[in-house]
């Protein structure tokens with residue numbers, strides 16, 4: 001069987017750039033290659049003022065990159081278990097940074113470790129530390145499974161209706177949008193005057209992920 005060449009080998013320039021970014025912005029994180037997989041390992045420091053409360057902490061993380069990075073985003077582990085597994089973690093004990101499409105929508109805007117750390121990992125850690133210290137979620141809390149997805153799409157499309165969500169996702173699966181079509185939210189507005197930007201953001205996500213999501217929602221709509 002042909003081995004899939006990892007991204008750090010077939011795109012050396014990109015790997016060097018990611019290393020430079022980390023050396024400058026996250027000097028306590030270090031790239032390491034183990035068994036052909038790229039990892040980013042070390043301490044991440046968080047500090048922020050949220051609702052007039054100072055949050056400051058650090059976490060030792062092991063971030064695993066998929067071989068096809070940046071066409072897929074990394075997975076984050078926190079091996080010292082400062083974050084209990086009954087907090088937002090996945091079945092493989094990686095940190096649950098959000099639903100797949102929610103993470104994708106942010107990550108695939110820039111496909112880089114910078115956006116992944118700054119817009120996904122750090123907000124997650126700040127949310128954890130704030131919740132631990134003040135017993136509430138500063139940025140809200142997402143449910144798991146279908147419930148979490150519906151909450152996410154409700155924020156995005158202003159609907160929890162599964163067939164409307166499928167219509168939105170089907171537009172995001174296309175390569176081009178037609179602005180004069182009527183928006184699926186049924187506002188009566190043309191797409192370009194309504195959910196245009198929202199759908200455009202989703203169009204940066206790999207189509208395979210969108211198709212998987214549509215297939216999953218179709219199952220829910222007939223069950």
Ligand SMILES: [Zn+2]
Nearest residue numbers: 088089096144
């Ligand atoms: Zn979660």
Ligand SMILES: [Zn+2]
Nearest residue numbers: 183185194195
């Ligand atoms: Zn709309």
